[in-house]
Amino acid sequence: MDFDLSPKTQDLCRRLSDFMDAHIVPRIRQHHDELKAGIFPVSFMEDLKALAKSEGLWNLFLPHLAEGETGTRLTNLEYAPLAEIMGRVLWASEVFNCSAPDTGNMEVFHMFGTDAQKKQWLKPLLEGRIxxxxxxxxxxxxxxxxxxxxxxxxxxxxxxxxxxxxxxxxxxxxxxxxxxxxxxxxxxxxxxxxxxxxxxxxxxxxxxxxxxxxxxxxxxxxxxxxxxxxxxxxxxxxxxxxSGEGDGFMIAQARLGPGRIHHCMRSIGQSELALDLMVERALERKAFGKYLHQHGAVSESIARSRMEIDQARLLVLKTAQMIDKVGAKGARKEISMIKAVIPIMQTTIADRAMQVFGAMGISPDTPLADIWTWGRALRLADGPDEVHLRAIARLEIKEAQDKPGFTLPYLTAPPRNEE
Ligand SMILES: Cc1cc2nc3c(=O)[nH]c(=O)nc-3n(C[C@H](O)[C@H](O)[C@H](O)COP(=O)(O)OP(=O)(O)OC[C@H]3O[C@@H](n4cnc5c(N)ncnc54)[C@H](O)[C@@H]3O)c2cc1C
Structure with missing residues (x-):
């Protein structure tokens, strides 16, 4: 597995990070205040969308584009680090026309729409007009x-x-x-x-x-x-x-593969932010004569979070690469694996960060409560954990059934006499 970023992806990551730092992170407070005041859509969203589009940071999620459609034509593997960068701010993906459920719907129109359906619905969606x-x-x-x-x-x-x-x-x-x-x-x-x-x-x-x-x-x-x-x-x-009558189930399967991986990529970004907040708080606050990070329980929370994020990222990248190589159907076990692993990781890390923050951690003054809530919702949206665990187990069992007795050479128990 080679997860090296291509020069094109490195360039996009740098430009996207710069855009986030210059235009999105400074508006987090304004976004929060406008929503609280009942202003929706927020006053700056369309301006930011236009700016992102003009900078070529648009429709980053869609691997295939037709003539005249605006986007970057990235593979899922190339898109993963970009979605992670956007994921750090829960509302950011809309700025780049990369938010659910539009992305999944655009994929459906793209894959299965007639020319007329594409003209009427895909075009304005790709342009971010609807x-x-x-x-x-x-x-x-x-x-x-x-x-x-x-x-x-x-x-x-x-x-x-x-x-x-x-x-x-x-x-x-x-x-x-x-x-x-x-x-x-x-x-x-x-x-x-x-x-x-x-x-x-x-x-x-x-x-x-x-x-x-x-x-x-x-x-x-x-x-x-x-x-x-x-x-x-x-x-x-x-x-x-x-597509046609009776094709609904097949379209749902095709739609959910990329959609699930996009959610998980963004979740990695949210988990990284939760860990950043946890570490910074642990560095600046003292309890019982020591900085929080000097207490074993807090340093263990930090270490476990880092390990869990890096494990999760590797699984997401592997899944993205598999979707690119063998399609969503061929990668269905991996898609279920990330869907069962990442949202619960997100809630676990957000929960640890909330604990390190003390009472402030569950207030609206940090993004941690929102990060936790979204992780919790994702344990249901696009299929509950149990359904994905069931799918993984079924595929694992099927693989074992296809090669019966393959573990026997590893056993040292004396062979039993067949009756
Ligand atoms: C924030 C959010 C956004 C959503 N957005 C959309 C949307 O845009 N469009 C849309 O159509 N839906 C959406 N959903 C709905 C989501 O897809 C469903 O909630 C989900 O598919 C589960 O369906 P259900 O709620 O009917 O739960 P049920 O199917 O009733 O399942 C309830 C519980 O039963 C258990 N269970 C189910 N099957 C099994 C099994 N095989 N083995 C063991 N236990 C099992 C699980 O614990 C499960 O949580 C959204 C949900 C949330 C929370």
Missing amino acids: RSAFAMTEPDVSSSDATNIQTLIQRDGGDYVINGRKWFISNAAHPNCKVMILMGKTDPDNTDRHRQQSMIIVPMDTPGVTVERNITIMSHHAPEGHCEITFRDVRVPGENII
């Missing part, structure tokens, strides 16, 4: 098993009519969110449970779409929203189906 949502999870069924979903997408003449209820739909309260990719069932009776689902494009202003509420996450209000939405006789034209 935002989008992805609607799969439902309140009434266990949605980590996507075969359970119940929202119906029924043919009616040349149209489809959608009925159902979704929740935790990120971004749906953003005023620029103009479109949603919805997963529902076009063929609920199909004997193949993975061919019942389809994905369809639903413009947010379609009659019958109602954003019922924006759900807070651990008492944290995200103005862009994690929304509950009802769909009552929502009618969209037949050409809004993506």
Whole structure:
């Protein structure tokens, strides 16, 4: 495995870091204050987006671009250190048009959209003129098993009519969110449970779409929203189906691979920031006659955090390289591994940093509570830990089943007589 950064990536890392230092980090307080005052989107977001675009720091996540589309054409491995740099500030990725769920939706349009769908939705998304949502999870069924979903997408003449209820739909309260990719069932009776689902494009202003509420996450209000939405006789034209009827599950698998790795890359950045804060606090504060870092418990927290971040980063880089080489399907075990490892690492390190900070650590005066909250949410979003552990174990067991008895030469117990 060679994780050396290419000259192109080194250059982008340097320019992105400079941009963060010059334009984003100095606005952290303003961002916080504007949100607190109810100003959303924050007043400087569009200016920063324009600046990032003009500096070529735009659509960094998308490996493949068509003629005329703006971006950097980086591999997942090249994108990883950049996402980590952006991850240090929770809202920064939007500035570079690299935030979820837009990135995953752009990948879907890119991979499966018709020319007309690309023109209408991919183009403005790539240009950062609109935002989008992805609607799969439902309140009434266990949605980590996507075969359970119940929202119906029924043919009616040349149209489809959608009925159902979704929740935790990120971004749906953003005023620029103009479109949603919805997963529902076009063929609920199909004997193949993975061919019942389809994905369809639903413009947010379609009659019958109602954003019922924006759900807070651990008492944290995200103005862009994690929304509950009802769909009552929502009618969209037949050409809004993506790829074809029955392709929903396949598209979901393709969409989630890169999306999961982007989250994990950003989580590494957030964990690094939590460790930086922990170390700096431990260096400046004294208790019982010693600096905090001179107490064994605190120095152990620092050491464990460093080891865990570096282990996690290596796993993320390996996964990124595998997606580049063998695609998201071939890298599915690694994708599940990072998804099960990194969010819990993020919460663990944020938790240690909060402890080192004392009471201030759980106040809004540091980013630690937000870093912890987002790590905790990620243990559910894009699939709960248990589902990923199950996937890893299944693949591991399958590999062992394919080579039965391969450990026997390692055993020194005398052979048993076969009856
Ligand atoms: C901040 C945030 C943002 C989100 N954004 C979106 C979005 O934009 N669009 C969207 O569609 N959804 C979104 N979600 C929803 C998320 O994808 C789902 O919550 C997740 O897939 C789990 O589904 P569920 O909530 O129905 O949990 P359930 O499926 O009901 O699972 C509940 C629990 O059961 C256990 N469990 C489930 N399966 C297994 C198993 N095989 N083995 C052992 N235990 C198991 C796990 O502990 C799991 O947490 C978001 C969630 C959060 C928290």
